[in-house]
Amino acid sequence: MGCLATGVAATVVGVVTHAFYFNKYECHMHAILYIQLFLASWTTSILAFILGPGWEIGEAVAVTSIAASCFLAGTYGSLLTYRIFLNPLNRFPGPWTARLSSFFWTLQLGNSDAHLRLQALHKKYGSIVRIGSADLSVIDPAGMEITYGADTKVTKASWYDNNEPLTSMHTARSRVLHDRRRKIWAPAFSDRAIRAYEPIIDGFNDKILKRIREFEGTPVNVSKWFNLYSFDAMGSLAFGKDYHMLDSGEKHPALQLLSEGMQPLAYFIPSWLFRLLVSIPGLASGFHKFEKFSVDELGWKVEHAHMVEQEGRQDIMSWLLKPYKPTDKPQHDHLLQADTRLIIVAGVCSASGSDG
Structure with a gap:
């Protein structure tokens, strides 16, 4: 029962973490930190069980690993549920698997031929195509002013942060920084x-x-x-x-x-x-x-x-x-x-x- 309760609690924490953190904020800059925190939490929990209640190493590792697995299951379960059923981008046409992950698009580009792949997708689905969980490809001329016009409220995608802290005028996502460099x-x-x-x-x-x-x-x-x-x-x-x-x-x-x-x-x-x-x-x-x-x-x-x-x-x-x-x-x-x-x-x- 203890393991079951721990697993349920960890699953709930995972769901809450996705719903109120990962799904609300940009997190692409902190992947290394998240991995470090996850591993540190896993290790610390094992030590706490050993030094506190005096559990055997095997028992401490098993319970902690179950909790960690349930946390990940809750986090990714919530993530997939949102992407499949709740994401506003679902109303745009495109391959169904593009809803699940942006890896859909990455895995298509082994020959570095994104232009040909996009051309084929637009021919099949129209001027706006879903190519990832949070990505659209737009070739509608009406979208130019909305996206690049002087009064646009659109922000550059997270892709432009790839080389942070090496931020050029072109890759600056901050309008203030871009204007200063310009x-x-x-x-x-x-x-x-x-x-x-x-x-x-x-x-x-x-x-x-x-x-x-x-x-x-x-x-x-x-x-x-x-x-x-x-x-x-x-x-x-x-x-x-x-x-x-x-x-x-x-x-x-x-x-x-x-x-x-x-x-x-x-x-x-x-x-x-x-x-x-x-x-x-x-x-x-x-x-x-x-x-x-x-x-x-x-x-x-x-x-x-x-x-x-x-x-x-x-x-x-x-x-x-x-x-x-x-x-x-x-x-x-x-x-x-x-x-x-x-x-x-x-x-x-x-x-x-x-x-x-």
């Missing part, structure tokens, strides 16, 4: 700044055309050359640094780092699990290598900022560094580190596609 970015994309970038772009345009003409009608891998072009152009515009890929015809190792670093994002792993996985040493080495590359490039820029100033020209990072004083050590600022990665990814990916 003011810092604005001078880098003023009419005056953009006109100053044009000769740089023209130079790279001439260079890539010259390299392609060298093939004189023979087959050429244009995907490769546009990758080299985009990275060279990004480096010059962002950091005042030429990687000389167009000159050498060879890829800089950073291009491979970019591919490895961005690959995990192709699977749309739920945020709580993504943050858990990248915290495991060695499991997301490509992702962390690209992060380090971005930070290293920022450090290089801070150390060589005077070179660009002496040449009388400005690049994007020069503008972003203006609010900082040399004593601030801006290369250690997580916001600026994240913005550096944003520049690299946006600069390269917007100028060319990936050749895999």
Whole structure:
């Protein structure tokens, strides 16, 4: 009877915990903490039973494990009940299994082909499709103003917290933080700044055309050359640094780092699990290598900022560094580190596609 009462009580606690905590608040940032608390509670309870009533180790472990299992059963039972029967998103069409978990979508993307999968789902279900327990894919033009308009009340999804505390202007979920970072970015994309970038772009345009003409009608891998072009152009515009890929015809190792670093994002792993996985040493080495590359490039820029100033020209990072004083050590600022990665990814990916 004692074990039964313990199991029932633990189940009720699990249901209450989901209903009044997990289902009310954003919890994706604390997966590691929850695991630690669960294991600590399990261990502490065993010790309490042994040191208190003087139970045998086997009995203490059994009762505690039953309670822990019932707690999880209550929590996940409540979770599934809500998702299957009570979730307001259930009125939107989509695969029935998408109601149960966002893993439905993750498990579809083994070939990194989300665009094709989404196209097929929208063709079958319409302009709004349920693709996860809390996720919709919307291609209705009427949704643009509601979602992205100036007066929108919509908040960016938890996915944008994946790299916290490295929060860029793009990934900032706080409107206040986004607006503050946007003011810092604005001078880098003023009419005056953009006109100053044009000769740089023209130079790279001439260079890539010259390299392609060298093939004189023979087959050429244009995907490769546009990758080299985009990275060279990004480096010059962002950091005042030429990687000389167009000159050498060879890829800089950073291009491979970019591919490895961005690959995990192709699977749309739920945020709580993504943050858990990248915290495991060695499991997301490509992702962390690209992060380090971005930070290293920022450090290089801070150390060589005077070179660009002496040449009388400005690049994007020069503008972003203006609010900082040399004593601030801006290369250690997580916001600026994240913005550096944003520049690299946006600069390269917007100028060319990936050749895999």
